[in-house]
Amino acid sequence: MKDDSKIGMSLIVKTITRLIVGPILIFGAYIMLRGHLSPGGGFAGGVIIALSFVLLILAFGRDAKVSKVSINLASNLESIGALMFLCVALLGFLGGSFFLNILNKGVPFKLFSAGTIPLSNLSIGLKVGVGLFAIFLALVILEGTKKNK
Amino acid sequence: MHNPFFVTYFVIIPLLSAFLISIIGKYVKHRYVEMVASISCFLLLVFSLQGLNILRKASDSVLVYKLGGWALPFGICMVFDGLAGFMLFTVNLIAFLICLYSINYMEKYTDKPKFFTLFFLMLTGMNGLIITGDLFNLFVFLEVASISSYALVAFGTEAEELEASFKYAIMGSVASCFIFLGIALLYGFASTLNMADMANVLSTKPSNWLIPFVSVLFLMGFGLKAALVPFHGWLPDAHSSAPASISAMLSGVLIKTLGLYALMRIFFNVLGVSGIYLSALMFLGALSIIVALVLAVVQWDIKRLLAYSTISQIGYIVLGIGLGTPLGILGGLFHLFNHSTSKSLLFLNAGAVDYSINTRDLREMSGLKQKMPVTANTNLIGSVAISGIPPFHGFFSKLIIVLACIQRGFIGYALAAVIGSLLTLSAVMKMQRYAFLGELKEQYKNIKEVPFLMKFSMSCLAIICIVGGILLLPNLKFFLDSAVNVILEGRDYGRLVMEASIR
Amino acid sequence: MTIYFLCFILFCIGLYGILRKRNLVKIIIGFSILGYAMNLFMVLLGYRFQGRAPIDSNAQDILNMVDPIPQGLVLTSIVIGLGITALLISVAIRIYEKYGTFDITKIKRLKG
Numbered sequence: 167m168k169d170d171s172k173i174g175m176s177l178i179v180k181t182i183t184r185l186i187v188g189p190i191l192i193f194g195a196y197i198m199l200r201g202h203l204s205p206g207g208g209f210a211g212g213v214i215i216a217l218s219f220v221l222l223i224l225a226f227g228r229d230a231k232v233s234k235v236s237i238n239l240a241s242n243l244e245s246i247g248a249l250m251f252l253c254v255a256l257l258g259f260l261g262g263s264f265f266l267n268i269l270n271k272g273v274p275f276k277l278f279s280a281g282t283i284p285l286s287n288l289s290i291g292l293k294v295g296v297g298l299f300a301i302f303l304a305l306v307i308l309e310g311t312k313k314n315k
Numbered sequence: 316m317h318n319p320f321f322v323t324y325f326v327i328i329p330l331l332s333a334f335l336i337s338i339i340g341k342y343v344k345h346r347y348v349e350m351v352a353s354i355s356c357f358l359l360l361v362f363s364l365q366g367l368n369i370l371r372k373a374s375d376s377v378l379v380y381k382l383g384g385w386a387l388p389f390g391i392c393m394v395f396d397g398l399a400g401f402m403l404f405t406v407n408l409i410a411f412l413i414c415l416y417s418i419n420y421m422e423k424y425t426d427k428p429k430f431f432t433l434f435f436l437m438l439t440g441m442n443g444l445i446i447t448g449d450l451f452n453l454f455v456f457l458e459v460a461s462i463s464s465y466a467l468v469a470f471g472t473e474a475e476e477l478e479a480s481f482k483y484a485i486m487g488s489v490a491s492c493f494i495f496l497g498i499a500l501l502y503g504f505a506s507t508l509n510m511a512d513m514a515n516v517l518s519t520k521p522s523n524w525l526i527p528f529v530s531v532l533f534l535m536g537f538g539l540k541a542a543l544v545p546f547h548g549w550l551p552d553a554h555s556s557a558p559a560s561i562s563a564m565l566s567g568v569l570i571k572t573l574g575l576y577a578l579m580r581i582f583f584n585v586l587g588v589s590g591i592y593l594s595a596l597m598f599l600g601a602l603s604i605i606v607a608l609v610l611a612v613v614q615w616d617i618k619r620l621l622a623y624s625t626i627s628q629i630g631y632i633v634l635g636i637g638l639g640t641p642l643g644i645l646g647g648l649f650h651l652f653n654h655s656t657s658k659s660l661l662f663l664n665a666g667a668v669d670y671s672i673n674t675r676d677l678r679e680m681s682g683l684k685q686k687m688p689v690t691a692n693t694n695l696i697g698s699v700a701i702s703g704i705p706p707f708h709g710f711f712s713k714l715i716i717v718l719a720c721i722q723r724g725f726i727g728y729a730l731a732a733v734i735g736s737l738l739t740l741s742a743v744m745k746m747q748r749y750a751f752l753g754e755l756k757e758q759y760k761n762i763k764e765v766p767f768l769m770k771f772s773m774s775c776l777a778i779i780c781i782v783g784g785i786l787l788l789p790n791l792k793f794f795l796d797s798a799v800n801v802i803l804e805g806r807d808y809g810r811l812v813m814e815a816s817i818r
Numbered sequence: 819m820t821i822y823f824l825c826f827i828l829f830c831i832g833l834y835g836i837l838r839k840r841n842l843v844k845i846i847i848g849f850s851i852l853g854y855a856m857n858l859f860m861v862l863l864g865y866r867f868q869g870r871a872p873i874d875s876n877a878q879d880i881l882n883m884v885d886p887i888p889q890g891l892v893l894t895s896i897v898i899g900l901g902i903t904a905l906l907i908s909v910a911i912r913i914y915e916k917y918g919t920f921d922i923t924k925i926k927r928l929k930g
Contacts, residue, residue, distance in 0.1 A: 204873060209897060238341060245334040252330060258383065264323045265383040274874075294897075301904045305911065451891055458898045462905060469909055474916040475927050481842070481909050488849055488902050489836060495856050495895060502888070503863040 175225050183225040190218040198291040202280040208290025215291070216298035223306065237307070240300035247293030254286045319378035322395045324362050325403060325442040328355050333435035340428020349418045352431045356411040359442070363403040367794065370400045374797035379448065379816040387816040388512040394448035394812055397797025401648065402445045402576050404794075405655050406568045410438050412772040413567075416663055417560040419766040420670060424558065430470060436463040437564070441572045448812065450498055450508045450585070457494070457573055461487050461540075464569055468557045479549075479556035486549040490539035497532035500525060501585075511816075514585050514809030530592055533581055541574020543633060544603040547626050554625065555618035555675075559666020562618055566625045567659035571651055575632060584801070584808035589639065596637030601731045603630025608738035617665040617675050617746055621658065624742055627735055628654045628701070634732065635716040636802070638723055644799045646715030652795075653700070653708045653783055660697035660776035661743070664690050667765045667773065668750060677746065682755035686762050689770045691751040693777040698747050700780040702740035708783025821862060829855035842910045842920045846903065853899040857892045864888035 198211025258266030272279030332355040340348050369376055378395040381387065414434070421427050440460025447453050465487065469480035502508055504525050505516040517526070535546070542550040550570070554562045582588045604627045611623030632654065635647025667690045668683065669675055684691035700707035703714075713736055720729035764770070786794055804811065832855055835848020864885030872886035910920070917925050 205871070209893065242338055242341070245337040248334045249331070249338075252327070252334070256327070263381070263384045264327075267383065298900075301908075305908065451894070455894060455898070458902075462898075462901055465902075465905055465909075469912075472912060474913075477909055477913045477916060478925055478927060481906065481913060484902065484906055484909065485836060485845060485849065488906075489833075489852070491898075492852050492856050496859065499856070499860045499863055499888075502891075508887070 175227075179225050183221055187218050187222060190221070191215060194218065194291075194295075198287055199284065200277070201287040202283040203275060203277070208287040209294050211287070212291040212294030212296075213298060215295040216302070219299050220302050223302070235299075235303070237300060237303055240296050240303065243296040244293055244300060247289050247291075247296065250289035251286055251293065254282050254289060257282060319380040319393070319395060321362055321365060322378065322380050322393045322446050325359065325407075325446050326439060328358055328362075329435040329439040329442060331355075333432050333439065336428050336435065337432040340432070345427050348428050348431060352414050352435070353411075353418070355435070356407070356414040356438075359407040359438075360411045363400070363407045366395060366400045367404055369395075370397055370797045371793050374793045375800060377811050377815040379812055381816065387813060388507055388509050391452055392448040392509065392511075392812075392816065393446045394511070395446065396801050396808075396811075397799075398576075398580070398801040399445050401652075401794060401798035402572060403442065405652050406438075406441050406445065406572060409564065409567045409655055409659050412775055413560050413564050413659065413663075415768045416563075416666075416772040417558075419768045420560050420666055421558065423670065424471065430467075430558075433463045433467050433470075434561075434564075436460075437467065437569070441568065444572055445576060448510055450501065450510050450513065450581075453510075453577060453580075454491070454494060454498055457540075457577065458491060460569065460573060461491065464561075464565060467561045468553045468565075470558055470561065471556075475552075476556040479552035483549045483553040486539060486546075490536045490546075493532050493536035493539075497529045497536065500529050500532070504529075510580070510585050511809040511812035514587070514806045515813065517585070518587065518806045518809070526586060530582070530586055530588055533578065533586075534592070534595065537574045537578040537581075538599065539574075541570050541578065541629055541633075542626050543574075543599045543629065544606050544626065545599070547603070547607065550626060551619050551622040554622035554662075555616060559618070559662055559669060562622075563659040563662035563666070566622065566662055567655045570625070570629065571632075571655065575629070575636075575651065579636060579802060583803075583805055585806075587806040593637045593639045596633050597725070597728060600630040600632070600634030600637055601728050603627055604634065604731055604735035605738075608735055608742060611742045612738060612745065615677050617668065617677060617750065618662065620677075620742055620746060621661050621665060624701070624739060625654075625658055627739065628658065631713065631716060631732065631735070634728060635712075635719065638716075638719050638725075640719055640723060641799060641803060642715060642722060643719035644802050645795055646712055646719055648798050648802075649715060649786065649795055650709075650712035652786070653712050653780075656776050656779045656783065657697045657701040657709060660693060660773060660780060661701065661746075663769070663773050663776070664694040664697065665746075667769055670765055670769070671762045672759055677749040680750045680756070680759070681753045682751070683759065683762075684751040685755050686759065687751075687764050689764060689773065691747075693773045694751060695747060696777040696780050698740075698743035700783075702743055703736045704740075706784060707780055708786070709780075711784050711787055822859070825855055825859050825862060828858065831855075840922050842913065842922060842925075845922070846906050846910065849906070850899070850903060853895070857895055857899075860888045860892050860895070 194211045194214035197206035197214060198208055201207030201211065255265045258264050258268060261268035267281040269281035271281050332351055336348055336351055374397060380393040382391045382393065417430065421430050424430065437460050440456045440463065443456035444453055444460065447456060465480055465484040468483055469476050501513065505513045507513050507516060539546040554566050557565060582592065607623045607626035607630065611620050611627065614620040614623060632647045632651050635643045635650060665675065668680065671687060672680060674680065700709040703709045713732065717729045717732050720732065785791060828851060832848050832852030835851060836845055839845055839848060864887065866884045869882050869884035872883040872889065913925060914920060919925065
């Protein structure tokens with residue numbers, strides 16, 4: 167690691183970020199997984215997870231480890247999220263209808279319930295989280311190329 | 316009764332291929348991407364032909380597919396009827412030919428997989444908008460198609476393209492805001508989002524100030540999307556800057572689906588308008604015909620000339636539909652189909668010229684007919700078809716519109732349509748004269764005719780232009796009649812869909 | 819009624835931003851404000867005085883909930899707005915690279 171203190175924001179911000187990124191990630195996962203029981207769901211959870219990574223880049227500067235995630239990987243994961251959602255919808259064809267909820271609905275207000283809805287929440291969370299992070303990365307890279315000129 | 320199962324494929328196939336291409340495009344050769352794209356476009360065409368087959372057996376058939384098996388006013392449904400079948404066939408026919416054309420044409424640009432991803436997302440939006448039976452779902456699909464078209468206009472990332480894309484995106488988003496406001500007000504009034512249910516509710520409730528207000532909002536929103544004349548500012552920039560295959564797609568089917576189809580569906584089948592709104596539509600249509608053509612004749616950029624001509628042809632369609640008589644609507648819808656094919660053909664020709672000599676300025680080209688005979692001849696066919704010379708298909712649709720105007724006693728509108736036809740002829744003949752006739756310039760001695768697939772799709776469209784008139788023959792007239800009947804049935808749409816959903 | 823009027827004022831501010839401002843970024847901000855006014859209006863339509871949040875739970879009565887459908891629709895509309903904003907910003911950055919300015923009176927290579 168070369169001169170760590172020069173890049174990014176001040177020491178206070180970096181320390182706070184180190185402390186807080188973990189809880190933010192867990193909170194995002196919580197929102198995403200309990201989407202069928204309480205407010206939240208795939209979109210909100212995905213945004214929170216993406217923002218935790220964005221926070222890391224903002225605090226530690228553009229050379230932080232997370233920003234080495236290639237746009238290629240991000241866009242692949244995003245497409246996979248979309249395809250997963252489509253597959254969850256196509257799963258309904260096994261029961262006879264597009265988007266049909268064929269899995270066991272379980273007991274209401276329990277974590278493992280509501281059939282395919284948690285699955286679609288997960289895939290939307292993947293798509294939105296990676297997509298938003300990819301948008302951020304793309305804008306950062308655009309900014310970077312302009313400064314180098 | 317047919318199984319309405321197949322209507323879901325119109326959304327599933329393009330969505331699947333969009334994201335599949337986005338993943339595999341980075342790892343396999345472009346040849347396989349092209350193969351996936353053409354196969355899925357071909358499948359869509361086959362399924363839309365299957366829909367036409369159902370309409371041929373019973374032209375008043377309505378198929379309702381309930382997503383997830385939810386009963387109708389509560390769940391989202393997909394409705395296939397005459398108008399939807401007509402539009403699906405038009406969209407998927409054009410999309411298939413343009414997909415083949417792009418395989419060669421997009422060699423100029425760098426990233427073909429990204430192009431096909433956006434292309435299929437746009438196709439998803441259009442097919443979904445046509446097939447859906449839910450008002451908010453319509454808005455979502457409209458936005459899917461619009462956002463991918465904003466990105467496609469900026470695809471070349473040159474200065475002009477970015478500028479046009481920004482203008483288009485801002486105008487389109489404001490239009491979407493108006494549409495969203497209209498949908499919100501309708502939901503507040505009728506407490507339902509299903510279009511069939513909403514038609515039933517609106518016909519039982521007493522009329523009040525809200526319906527005219529919502530109609531004006533929809534007229535503004537969809538009028539902006541369809542580029543009727545007071546709202547047309549974005550269209551010439553966007554359609555002339557996009558890659559040629561996308562210009563053909565935008566001009567040929569996108570503005571018709573996003574603007575006209577949605578307008579027809581909501582105005583006639585949900586709101587059940589009549590009288591003053593139809594007069595407004597007719598007036599805007601006639602205004603578009605004249606104003607846009609006067610602007611078109613003075614252009615020197617091929618694609619900008621064609622873009623202005625698009626606005627005027629949209630005016631013909633709106634004029635025909637605004638008449639509200641069976642004959643007028645028949646003419647309007649037939650002209651919609653004719654304009655899709657002939658204007659796509661002309662844009663593809665412009666793209667072929669651009670592909671060969673890298674300019675779009677008419678003053679710099681001359682005598683290309685000697686080197687590019689297929690392009691020149693198909694361009695001639697497209698030009699005379701769009702300006703309404705017999706026996707090409709444009710003649711019949713314009714004749715029907717003029718006759719319908721005279722039948723209702725609107726001599727002025729009929730005159731406007733006839734004058735517009737002459738102006739169209741002069742505009743497209745200007746392109747023919749400067750680009751293809753005359754002496755061949757020295758610097759173009761070495762140009763070649765375009766590759767095979769581009770020639771193939773241009774020839775297919777030219778053949779449709781020549782034989783398109785047979786759609787008026789009794790055996791094939793179901794194609795137009797079933798669509799006209801759907802518009803004429805008005806708010807009965809709600810009752811018919813509800814009955815079909817129970818079966 | 820006042821609250822609808824305030825929502826209308828927000829709408830007008832957004833429209834003013836789009837129509838009158840000359841900076842691309844300010845136009846994008848105006849568009850965002852317009853979108854938020856729309857979303858606010860949609861949520862207000864489903865609001866019920868002293869209603870509770872539309873979350874299904876074991877204990878409570880289902881009858882005094884506010885209408886959940888507009889909230890679902892607004893969520894969709896927010897996602898769409900996010901997509902459009904991201905696209906507009908990236909196009910604006912590219913325009914800045916090409917033209918060196920955000921001023922729309924200087925960005926007019928297209929005319930006619």
